[in-house]
Amino acid sequence: MDNRFIIPLIPGRERLQRLTGATKVRLFTATLFVLMVSFDLRILIPGLVLQCVLLASIHPSLHKLRFIIVFIIITNAINILLFFLADPLIGSKLAGSTTVLFSLSSHFPFTGETLWYFFARLSKIASVFVASLWFALSITPSQLASGLYSLKFPYKVCTMISLGLRYIPDILRDYENTKAAMQMRGLELDPKKTSLGARLKQTTLILFPLVIITFEKVGVIANAMELRGYGQGKKRSYYCEPETTRDDIVVQILAAALFLVFAVYIVTGWISPHPDLWYPFR
Amino acid sequence: MPRKEMLPLVAQAAALVGMDGMLNRLPYELSGGQKQKVALAGVLHGRVDILLFDEPLASLDPKAGMDAMEMIDNLRRDLEVTTLIIEHRLEDVLYRPVDRIIVLNAGRVVAEGSPDDILKSRVLKQYGIREPLYVSALMDIAPDIPLPEGPLDQPGALNLSAYREAFTKFIQVEPPAPSPEKGEPLMAVQGVTFAYEDVPVLQNVRLTIHPGERIALMGENGAGKSTLARLLCGVERPVQGRILWQGKDYTTMSIAQLAQKIGYVMQNPNQMLVKDIVIQEVRLALELRRFPKEETERRVRQALTLTGLYPMRNWPIGALSYGQKKRVTIAVMLALEPSILILDEPTAGQDFAHYTEMMTFVEKLSKENAMTVLFITHDLHLALEYTDRAVLLSRGQIIADGNTFDVLCDETLLLQASLKKTSLMEMAQKLNINASAFVRRFTAFERGLARG
Numbered sequence: 029m030d031n032r033f034i035i036p037l038i039p040g041r042e043r044l045q046r047l048t049g050a051t052k053v054r055l056f057t058a059t060l061f062v063l064m065v066s067f068d069l070r071i072l073i074p075g076l077v078l079q080c081v082l083l084a085s086i087h088p089s090l091h092k093l094r095f096i097i098v099f100i101i102i103t104n105a106i107n108i109l110l111f112f113l114a115d116p117l118i119g120s121k122l123a124g125s126t127t128v129l130f131s132l133s134s135h136f137p138f139t140g141e142t143l144w145y146f147f148a149r150l151s152k153i154a155s156v157f158v159a160s161l162w163f164a165l166s167i168t169p170s171q172l173a174s175g176l177y178s179l180k181f182p183y184k185v186c187t188m189i190s191l192g193l194r195y196i197p198d199i200l201r202d203y204e205n206t207k208a209a210m211q212m213r214g215l216e217l218d219p220k221k222t223s224l225g226a227r228l229k230q231t232t233l234i235l236f237p238l239v240i241i242t243f244e245k246v247g248v249i250a251n252a253m254e255l256r257g258y259g260q261g262k263k264r265s266y267y268c269e270p271e272t273t274r275d276d277i278v279v280q281i282l283a284a285a286l287f288l289v290f291a292v293y294i295v296t297g298w299i300s301p302h303p304d305l306w307y308p309f310r
Numbered sequence: 311m312p313r314k315e316m317l318p319l320v321a322q323a324a325a326l327v328g329m330d331g332m333l334n335r336l337p338y339e340l341s342g343g344q345k346q347k348v349a350l351a352g353v354l355h356g357r358v359d360i361l362l363f364d365e366p367l368a369s370l371d372p373k374a375g376m377d378a379m380e381m382i383d384n385l386r387r388d389l390e391v392t393t394l395i396i397e398h399r400l401e402d403v404l405y406r407p408v409d410r411i412i413v414l415n416a417g418r419v420v421a422e423g424s425p426d427d428i429l430k431s432r433v434l435k436q437y438g439i440r441e442p443l444y445v446s447a448l449m450d451i452a453p454d455i456p457l458p459e460g461p462l463d464q465p466g467a468l469n470l471s472a473y474r475e476a477f478t479k480f481i482q483v484e485p486p487a488p489s490p491e492k493g494e495p496l497m498a499v500q501g502v503t504f505a506y507e508d509v510p511v512l513q514n515v516r517l518t519i520h521p522g523e524r525i526a527l528m529g530e531n532g533a534g535k536s537t538l539a540r541l542l543c544g545v546e547r548p549v550q551g552r553i554l555w556q557g558k559d560y561t562t563m564s565i566a567q568l569a570q571k572i573g574y575v576m577q578n579p580n581q582m583l584v585k586d587i588v589i590q591e592v593r594l595a596l597e598l599r600r601f602p603k604e605e606t607e608r609r610v611r612q613a614l615t616l617t618g619l620y621p622m623r624n625w626p627i628g629a630l631s632y633g634q635k636k637r638v639t640i641a642v643m644l645a646l647e648p649s650i651l652i653l654d655e656p657t658a659g660q661d662f663a664h665y666t667e668m669m670t671f672v673e674k675l676s677k678e679n680a681m682t683v684l685f686i687t688h689d690l691h692l693a694l695e696y697t698d699r700a701v702l703l704s705r706g707q708i709i710a711d712g713n714t715f716d717v718l719c720d721e722t723l724l725l726q727a728s729l730k731k732t733s734l735m736e737m738a739q740k741l742n743i744n745a746s747a748f749v750r751r752f753t754a755f756e757r758g759l760a761r762g
Contacts (some may be wrong), residue, residue: 037336057651197338202581208545209582212569213642233584241580256352267316 036195037168039270042086045166048269051276051283053175056163063155065293066124067148068306076155077131083162093161100157108146112136119145122305141307142300148305169193174266183264189250195242206234324352326388327381342375342531347381354385360392362383367399369658371530374727379405385440398661400434401442401733406462413437425463438663438751443691447752450759465733474741480755481747492520494556496649496682497542497572502551503542504534511537512706514551519650522680524673526693528713529703530728535686536577538703539652542684544568566599573643577686579635582642589614591625592641609667613645614676633664637671644675650682651675657692664762667727667752669696690718690732694753702727719746 119142120126127140173190327347411428413421486515499517585591596606614620700717702710738745
């Protein structure tokens with residue numbers, strides 16, 4: 029039960045994983061900026077392809093990711109369905125034109141714009157999700173901290189984030205033990221035997237000691253870090269950060285290019301506003 | 311500091327503690343001893359003048375404890391630093407020589423001197439610290455014989471020939487052998503194999519537990535002791551093999567049902583306590599099981615009285631010491647009136663006075679209520695003193711199961727399980743007398759002394 033969580037603590041061996049934390053954080057941030065800026069499929073489709081290539085390059089174990097992938101697909105399918113039920117003409121409003129393809133009833137016309145919008149929406153979510161996956165699978169908590177620090181975040185904030193991630197497995201293990209202890213004392217967590225409400229209420233019983241244990245740990249860790257002189261200097265360096273290689277420079281240029289796409293999109297948007305949805309078939 | 315300068319310094323610090331080959335391991339993959347080495351390497355940077363160790367031996371198995379002391383001593387020599395070790399396991403600390411011993415009590419220094427002086431003065435016992443066993447043996451068995459020449463903290467160098475006669479006579483008075491009446495087995499573990507993910511933890515384990523037994527389950531860190539305990543109370547289930555409760559397969563019983571038969575007291579009490587007030591904590595398990603009110607109150611009162619917590623029943627849990635919390639967890643399990651009680655490291659991190667108090671209480675419990683108690687422990691003395699049967703686990707397999715004295719006086723077995731032979735054994739071997747008989751006799755003798 030030691031490391032079944034997807035937070036890697038040792039950098040992997042693939043090219044993408046061997047990059048410095050600073051490079052990975054830059055690439056990921058630039059990617060997010062570009063993907064978030066619009067529903068424009070001319071940007072989203074190349075984006076999605078790029079993210080999939082990046083993810084494939086680290087050979088992820090699909091078996092471990094199956095649960096989260098299925099989860100994301102289901103929640104987004106529900107999300108799209110609700111959008112459609114709430115407003116079947118949402119795409120037409122955003123694109124500024126209406127092309128009815130066919131209608132189930134007068135209340136639910138299928139327009140080309142709405143289908144296009146949902147396609148764009150799904151591409152956007154998929155590419156952000158895939159980007160998050162490669163990022164999570166290729167960066168260690170310490171590298172994340174050093175990456176954020178290179179973007180001028182205060183290093184104490186960076187340390188907080190990396191420690192938080194580093195201790196998730198420990199906290200989960202404490203949770204397992206407390207849960208076992210509570211089950212021994214008669215807490216029934218079997219879904220077949222107890223209702224959801226009762227189970228939720230009982231889970232709070234487990235969370236209480238978990239919070240206590242975690243606070244104890246926080247105190248111990250804070251002391252240990254202070255004893256080793258943490259927080260004395262204004263700046264710090266990171267042991268976990270590998271040396272910058274040519275790969276890093278190439279990827280940082282790519283990240284800059286992505287950021288440029290974002291900037292150009294914003295600036296041209298100021299000059300002549302883009303339609304909310306780019307739709308080529310009007 | 312640029313990373314280029316960091317790399318050699320880190321490598322150097324790791325090499326000092328012998329962890330240079332393991333810099334890329336995950337913290338979870340390290341044993342207790344290795345984690346300690348890492349923690350030590352973490353403070354070795356720069357010029358350190360004083361190294362202070364706060365209970366470095368707590369939660370280490372005896373072999374790992376010896377390695378830790380050796381490492382501390384080597385560091386002191388190589389780096390020429392002053393070293394201060396805070397411990398109550400004095401005998402284990404003295405595995406490597408120290409210059410001075412300082413005894414603290416209630417915030418005051420009550421004794422200070424060379425190990426030799428301190429050991430001879432017997433001031434340790436007075437302040438609830440266990441003396442090295444060989445010292446107690448020499449002074450208690452034959453108080454009339456003048457102590458041998460040479461420093462008392464190095465048992466290997468002592469000339470004990472003067473004691474041979476007294477000791478040979480001493481072991482001739484055999485204590486009554488504990489009556490081996492065993493009823494129908496309560497629990498039977500039949501060829502159980504268990505693995506986390508694909509990592510095997512237990513292999514083909516066979517074990518039978520009878521009513522009223524006191525068993526010590528011992529083995530190195532990570533041998534699978536706690537996993538076996540979790541299997542017994544159903545928190546984990548066997549991958550292969552069966553576990554029988556009174557002849558019936560236990561797979562159909564839930565954890566909650568099993569807990570009324572087997573109470574497992576975990577090592578860390580904080581993982582078990584969820585309520586604000588002591589009495590609520592003890593009551594919780596009965597309330598969750600919807601016991602009738604009078605029955606609940608009767609059991610709660612009984613559990614609290616047995617554990618000596620009744621006067622503190624309305625105390626907030628947060629106000630209790632670690633040892634008291636440990637007691638609450640025992641009371642919690644006792645309220646369910648189980649037939650078997652599993653105690654995971656009941657005395658870890660407690661000084662000798664608290665240790666004795668806790669163990670006397672557990673012993674009383676097992677005797678008065680004919681309860682089977684299974685101790686998971688590294689402590690050889692605890693096993694020798696309070697159990698009849700010892701089970702040794704090593705790398706997931708049971709390598710010995712039998713009378714405590716016989717098992718724990720077998721040097722090859724001890725070595726295999728990362729346990730350390732007691733100084734009593736060493737002494738017996740030196741005097742060429744039967745080690746098992748001597749340890750058995752001396753344990754009974756010391757208990758006689760303690761009771762006056």
